[in-house]
Amino acid sequence: MPELAVRPTEIPGLLVLDLPLHGDDRGWFKENWQRTKMTALGLPDFGPVQHSVAFNAAAGVTRGFHAEPWDKLVSLASGRVFGAWVDLRAGDGFGRVVSVELGPDTAVFVPRGVANSYQTLEHGTVYSYLVNEHWSREATAEYTYLNLADESVAVAWPIPLAEATISAADAAHPRLADVRPMEPLRTVIVGANGQLGRALQALLPGAELLDLPAFDCSDVATVDAYLWRGVGTIVNAAAYTAVDVAETPEGRRACWAANVTGVANLCRVAAAHRATLVHISSDYVFDGTAELHTEDEGFSPLGVYGQTKAAGDALVGQLARHYLVRTSWVIGDGRNFVRTMADLAARGVRPTVVDDQFGRLTFTTDLAAGIVHLSGSGAPFGTYNLTNSGPVQTWCDIARDVFELTGRSREDVGATSTEDYNAGKASAPRPRHSTLDLTKLAGAGFEPPPAAARLAEYLTRRA
Structure with a gap:
């Protein structure tokens, strides 16, 4: 037989x-x-x-x-x-x-x-x-x-x-x-106007773009009113990222709404329409005690923002068709640490920056490219770490790089501890170590360029 x-x-x-x-x-x-x-x-x-x-x-x-x-x-x-x-x-x-x-x-x-x-x-x-x-x-x-x-x-x-x-x-x-050929399944970018969303638009020119205020993924009626039939991929680049404000009563509610309720709604429609959900996660799901984070490390968030991202990750992980892309220290087209340091350098300011938080920058051009690679290459579904490559740095190291690349002296940036920097401030706890292991990503065929090279290009374009 x-x-x-x-x-x-x-x-x-x-x-x-x-x-x-x-x-x-x-x-x-x-x-x-x-x-x-x-x-x-x-x-x-x-x-x-x-x-x-x-x-x-x-x-x-x-x-x-x-x-x-x-x-x-x-x-x-x-x-x-x-x-x-x-x-x-x-x-x-x-x-x-x-x-x-x-x-x-x-x-x-x-x-x-x-x-x-x-x-x-x-x-x-x-x-x-x-x-x-x-x-x-x-x-x-x-x-x-x-x-x-x-x-x-x-x-x-x-x-x-x-x-x-x-x-x-x-x-x-x-x-x-x-004959009119049948077009491929549609791609939707949620959070299309954010730093990552704009980078994704450049690589996915035919994607449908959704963002606030017209599309609030935490609102069930709004999500259900959208025509999901024929959508093959949903890229969720939307998130509440005001880490310090999330520790306040109002911020806590807004953070949970966007990062958990909104994700739950997208998981529901992705499951109902057999769409692949690409969701962006964060190093904040960890407490930072491990010096290098792998994809299978258990959750240990320190603050409200990290707790909501971990909850969202748990929801996405229940979908058969998902890419959960974990990243850190994102730099793109918008307000961010590198722009702030470059502005301070241009104004002659001598800032003091923490030197006891460790990680790597992630430029949205490479984050978007990695997302497109994973979702389009047939890589196995699951969780992937995605940052730029290169040596581990502190925020102080990066600030000094920015100053040097813009013509200022590295010595113009002072160093301080997280504890001293936050003294007297209402600040959320942050992981000490944010470095993500990129081995699994390389195995899927994507190797992002070094952060140092991207930093120099970023500041050159901005000049």
Whole structure:
């Protein structure tokens, strides 16, 4: 008896499944959908929500080509069919064709945007469809169609189309030259106007942009009103980051709303629509006692901001499809430590900066590039540390670098302890060590440049 197998085809994502039939003199039994076994062999965990059955009484019934805005697993309960599939997704594979004969012992996984067509070869054929969207008449407006007789695809139908049973609608579909390709799933950037959001916009020019005040992810009604259907990736670059204000009663509520309630709402819609959620985390989920933080270190936040980020991380970690990107000391297009030091240098000020907090800068251009790499390269889902590379520094070291690069003396920056700097101030506790281990990120194929090189470029552009 053949074993269960999942085989690729020349169309990316179109998979053929060999289904063992367990039979005796009474008939046969098969596992038509077995999530654990099939996903282990490479079938996507596509999350079916509807099961439909179709019956064709006679041989020669031919339907298609229909490219649908969802994934589906097609199999037979009885009969045999000739199946043909054409890639109608935008891209280099547009127009590629694959054909397979199907019986009860064969199934095909058809990804979104690949057009399918079936011709019955036996009377009394029964199809079974598992799909991961609920069918509706409105959804058919999103279909893309191809004519069964298209000359460029040139499918070798076992029963000539002139002798087949074809609906008037299918007979009227356009030739390949006139087909509208199905566009890829959409990407949404939440927090699009922040430092990271602006860097992401430059790398994801077609993304949909959401931010306050029009879109508040902590408001359930606002989140539910958005059209999430057709969204493949949600990048959550929104966060409450006023670390010191978060320790106040009002700030605490606002921080929890944005960093926990808002994240919970995005997790809910990502799960419902099988979207990948990319969420930005922080070194503040740790207490900083470890000198180097790995992705699997347990949470130990010191203050309210860190507590909310840890809670958000725990929520995101429950999603099957997620990238949790942990970063630190972010520098981008907006108010930040480097800009403040450069302004002080230009004004002739001699600041005093803490020299007992350790970490690495993260420039938003590289943070955004790493996010795009992870979400677009097929890297395994999970948590990744992402900062710039290079030696570990203190804030005082970085301030002195800024002064030197802008023409001032390094000696113009004084050093102090965190305890002395915060004396008499209402300040949130901060981790002593914020350095993140980048080994897992490198294993995923992304190695960010040294922070020192990016700092020099940043100050040159600003000059």
